[in-house]
Amino acid sequence: MNTLTLDEARALDAGDPLRGFRDRFQLPEGVIYLDGNSLGALPKATPGRITEVVAQQWGGDLISSWNRHGWMNMPQKIGGLIAPLIGAKPNEVLATDSTSVNLYKLIAAALSLQHPRKVVLSEPGNFPTDLYVASGAVGMSADATLKTVPGDEIIDAIDEDVALVLLTHVHYKSGRMHDMAAITQAAHAKGALVLWDLSHSAGAVKVDLNGCDADLAVGCGYKYLNGGPGAPAFLYVAERLQERLQSPLTGWMGHAAPFEFGDDYAPAPGINRFLCGTPPILGLAALEVGLELFGEVDFKAITVKSQTLTTLFIDLIEARCGEHGFELVTPRDAAARGSHVSLAHREAYPICQALIERGVVGDFRAPDILRCGFTPLYTSYEDVWRAVDILSEIMETRAWDTDAYRARSAVT
Numbered sequence: 354m355n356t357l358t359l360d361e362a363r364a365l366d367a368g369d370p371l372r373g374f375r376d377r378f379q380l381p382e383g384v385i386y387l388d389g390n391s392l393g394a395l396p397k398a399t400p401g402r403i404t405e406v407v408a409q410q411w412g413g414d415l416i417s418s419w420n421r422h423g424w425m426n427m428p429q430k431i432g433g434l435i436a437p438l439i440g441a442k443p444n445e446v447l448a449t450d451s452t453s454v455n456l457y458k459l460i461a462a463a464l465s466l467q468h469p470r471k472v473v474l475s476e477p478g479n480f481p482t483d484l485y486v487a488s489g490a491v492g493m494s495a496d497a498t499l500k501t502v503p504g505d506e507i508i509d510a511i512d513e514d515v516a517l518v519l520l521t522h523v524h525y526k527s528g529r530m531h532d533m534a535a536i537t538q539a540a541h542a543k544g545a546l547v548l549w550d551l552s553h554s555a556g557a558v559k560v561d562l563n564g565c566d567a568d569l570a571v572g573c574g575y576k577y578l579n580g581g582p583g584a585p586a587f588l589y590v591a592e593r594l595q596e597r598l599q600s601p602l603t604g605w606m607g608h609a610a611p612f613e614f615g616d617d618y619a620p621a622p623g624i625n626r627f628l629c630g631t632p633p634i635l636g637l638a639a640l641e642v643g644l645e646l647f648g649e650v651d652f653k654a655i656t657v658k659s660q661t662l663t664t665l666f667i668d669l670i671e672a673r674c675g676e677h678g679f680e681l682v683t684p685r686d687a688a689a690r691g692s693h694v695s696l697a698h699r700e701a702y703p704i705c706q707a708l709i710e711r712g713v714v715g716d717f718r719a720p721d722i723l724r725c726g727f728t729p730l731y732t733s734y735e736d737v738w739r740a741v742d743i744l745s746e747i748m749e750t751r752a753w754d755t756d757a758y759r760a761r762s763a764v765t
């Protein structure tokens with residue numbers, strides 16, 4: 354495949370069972386968007402849906418919309434749309450809060466359930482918010498600690514002190530995918546729980562939480578799920594744990610009877626206790642549109658395309674940019690990675706800027722990573738071919754080597 358021509362890439366697109374989905378997204382002319390793993394593209398149906406919710410529901414039906422348009426149940430309803438993408442039952446998932454807040458709720462709940470165990474075990478280089486929130490959560494409990502060991506040493510490090518193992522399933526930088534079943538099983542054998550962050554997995558790779566007997570999970574709504582900037586996130590709690598866990602953020606939406614307005618907190622039965630405040634309806638409405646698209650897809654086709662796109666990219670980079678100092682950071686085994694590929698390069702920052710100026714939007718992750726995300730619903734094989742073609746030209750002409758491309762802005 355590594356000498357694939359543009360015509361051959363186009364032939365792959367012609368045979369792609371997902372090819373019809375690209376046209377369901379608004380993608381600017383001339384842009385090759387390889388950043389859907391950071392901010393998913395806009396579904397064409399989203400603006401109309403938001404307008405309807407704002408103008409007709411909010412504008413017309415006002416407060417009656419909480420009942421009339423089912424606003425109150427949107428976290429559960431949209432959780433139910435996420436459930437099949439992650440191998441969960443509908444009553445195990447809520448669309449709510451941010452990933453960071455959901456991490457806090459589930460880490461604190463797990464620590465409390467697992468008392469007197471006191472260690473949260475994670476890996477160095479996990480996504481920053483995961484480590485920061487874990488450190489904040491252990492700080493609230495007198496003798497709890499956060500311990501990190503390299504990803505491939507996690508299983509050996511699980512002992513009787515570990516309350517919770519906290520891992521990101523597909524690593525945000527390297528793209529490496531953990532073996533969810535093996536780690537979950539090893540943790541259970543030692544009496545520990547596992548919390549999986551699915552931010553770079555949900556909507557891109559097959560996840561089977563129930564099949565792995567997973568305990569807890571969180572994930573992001575604005576990456577592969579295309580819910581829009583700052584979209585509500587999701588959380589998963591296995592049915593068998595729901596009644597035993599208590600959210601530390603005991604807001605009224607997680608109360609057994611919020612509209613009785615009593616003074617004392619009583620947790621709702623089931624997953625609802627992990628709600629906190631009033632659901633953000635406009636954000637949920639946008640996320641719902643992103644998820645409805647997945648309802649039309651055979652998920653197997655997504656996994657296959659993710660693996661084929663990333664393999665094609667790696668092969669083409671090696672064939673056409675092999676001499677330019679890139680180092681592949683992502684696992685070569687397609688089954689051991691997610692849907693993005695990271696290349697380390699000393700000049701990754703200006704190279705990334707030069708790519709963006711030529712319409713190839715990937716992103717830079719400090720200190721030296723050029724990261725390209727491949728979104729099965731709207732990335733084409735031709736996109737991959739053209740992106741590598743443009744990158745090889747930038748490298749051959751050293752077009753990246755300017756002061757303008759080295760200047761950094763706040764969000765990289």
Ligand SMILES: *Cc1c(COP(=O)(O)O)cnc(C)c1O
Pocket residue numbers: 451452453454480482483521525550552553573586
């Ligand atoms: C994107 C991402 C987050 C985002 O958290 P927010 O609360 O939405 O800012 C968290 N964890 C991981 C692993 C991510 O990739």
